Structures are given as C-alpha cells and as structure tokens.
Amino acid sequence: MRLKGLGEVDDIAAVHGLEPAAVETLLAELDATGHCMHREVGGVPKFILTPTGRDDGQAALAAELDAHAARDAVTAAYRKFLELNPVMLQLCTDWQVLPAGHPAATDTGPGDGHRLNDHSDSAYDTKIIERLEALHLELSEVLTGLSSVMMRYDNYAPRCAAALDRLRAGELDYLTKPMIPSYHTVWFELHEDLLATLGINRADEGSV
Missing domain, CATH: 1.10.10.10 (Winged helix-like DNA-binding domain superfamily/Winged helix DNA-binding domain)
Structure with a gap:
C-alpha cells in the first residue's frame, strides 16, 4: 500500500x-x-x-x-541505485521530449526548441530502448544483491523484465506511463521500497 x-x-x-x-x-x-x-x-x-x-x-x-542482518547489504544496494537513478530520469525525459535540433523538434513555439516525442522516429526510440537495456543490466545486479538477503525483493526483476519485453514488442507506454506496470512505475516503487526499508525521508535523500 x-x-x-x-x-x-x-x-x-x-x-x-x-x-x-x-x-x-x-x-x-x-x-x-x-x-x-x-x-x-x-x-x-x-x-x-x-x-x-x-x-x-x-x-x-x-x-x-x-x-535478516541485511542493513549493510540493502544500504549498499540503495547507494548503487542512487547512482543509476539520474540515468533513468534522463532516459525518461529523452523518451518523452525530443532534443533541440532534432528534425521533428521544429515549430514548437518561441525559443523552445523542444517538443513532445510522438514516437514517429523509430530510430530515435530504438536508441533509448538500447540505453534502457544497458541500464537494466546494471539494475539487475542491484536486484540480485537485494534478493540474496531478502526474498521480498525477488519480484522486482521479473516485473522490470516484463515491462522491458512489452516495450521491445512495441507497447510504448511501458517505459514511462503511470498507473500501469511500466518500467518507470516499477523503478519508482523500488526506490520508495528502499527508502521505506532504510527509514530514509525522500526530502533528506540528497544528504545520504
């Protein structure tokens, strides 16, 4: 809950x-x-x-x-997750918004140079999915470490893999869309789980 x-x-x-x-x-x-x-x-x-x-x-x-004598292991996994989190956030931004200079990012209003990604450029989307695949491998290492000390972390890996598979299959909502088990949804829940487990306030996270 x-x-x-x-x-x-x-x-x-x-x-x-x-x-x-x-x-x-x-x-x-x-x-x-x-x-x-x-x-x-x-x-x-x-x-x-x-x-x-x-x-x-x-x-x-x-x-x-x-x-479970797991505090040190979960703390180490959390710190690694924090290293990956900005990569995920940038990836999601790039998925949603085309960069200035992209051929499709024109006529968007005064001084903006950006526009929402309408996913008409499949080559652009493919590059972002490839970045997610690389990030997924790094996250998998974090999840393996967590699962080795606490079994309740076992379900994050298959949920992330399922979202990635659906994204590869062309279901483009499964990267960032809220209210469905998208990759970002599962990522956000893992983040909140780690904060709750370690008793860290999200507002104080930057000082950890």
Whole structure:
C-alpha cells in the first residue's frame, strides 16, 4: 500500500507476486485494526495506509531488516541505485521530449526548441530502448544483491523484465506511463521500497 498510495487489491498483490485472495484477507484485517482504510472509486475498492499503518509498517520494515542482518547489504544496494537513478530520469525525459535540433523538434513555439516525442522516429526510440537495456543490466545486479538477503525483493526483476519485453514488442507506454506496470512505475516503487526499508525521508535523500 505504501508503494501504491491508493491501490486496488490486484495492484497491491502484484508488487510482491502474492495471490489477490490472500492479499484481500490481509487488507480486511488491516482495515479492522485501523492500519488501512478503503474507499470506493468508480465502484472499485481501493486501499490506503492510515498514519498508524504507516508508522507500524515502518517499524516492521526496520525489524525485518535487522532480523535478516541485511542493513549493510540493502544500504549498499540503495547507494548503487542512487547512482543509476539520474540515468533513468534522463532516459525518461529523452523518451518523452525530443532534443533541440532534432528534425521533428521544429515549430514548437518561441525559443523552445523542444517538443513532445510522438514516437514517429523509430530510430530515435530504438536508441533509448538500447540505453534502457544497458541500464537494466546494471539494475539487475542491484536486484540480485537485494534478493540474496531478502526474498521480498525477488519480484522486482521479473516485473522490470516484463515491462522491458512489452516495450521491445512495441507497447510504448511501458517505459514511462503511470498507473500501469511500466518500467518507470516499477523503478519508482523500488526506490520508495528502499527508502521505506532504510527509514530514509525522500526530502533528506540528497544528504545520504
């Protein structure tokens, strides 16, 4: 729930590859104890953590980390992830916005020189996907290290691989589109997971 914000049962279950029925039961228990609340959005139940749920969840993450003696390994993985994060952010920007000087980036308004990528230049898109493939290999090393100390990180690698496969197959939404399991969606959730697990405030991240 922390990673999804306001999430549906299936979406919450997908984060760590759990069965939706089991997650639904757990959510009902958390709702009954005041750790989460649900609301109907378009007739679909969605769940969100309460302040109590967030605090208790944070404590549970810290306890899990110490129980697995994994703090050093997760911290090392997080620091490597931080090195990769600007690469991912630039890649996403380049996917969405054509650079000044690109043949298609003309007549866009005074002094702008940029325009949204309409994906009509397949060669341009292919180069960005190739950059993502290289980044994916580096992320895979990070995820392997995480999975070796805490099993709940196992599902990030197949989710990233699935998004990349769909992107290669021509489903262009699977790089940056929110609200679907795009590569950026999974990347963002991994980032939030690492912050939550290590008890780091996103606002203070630059000082870590």
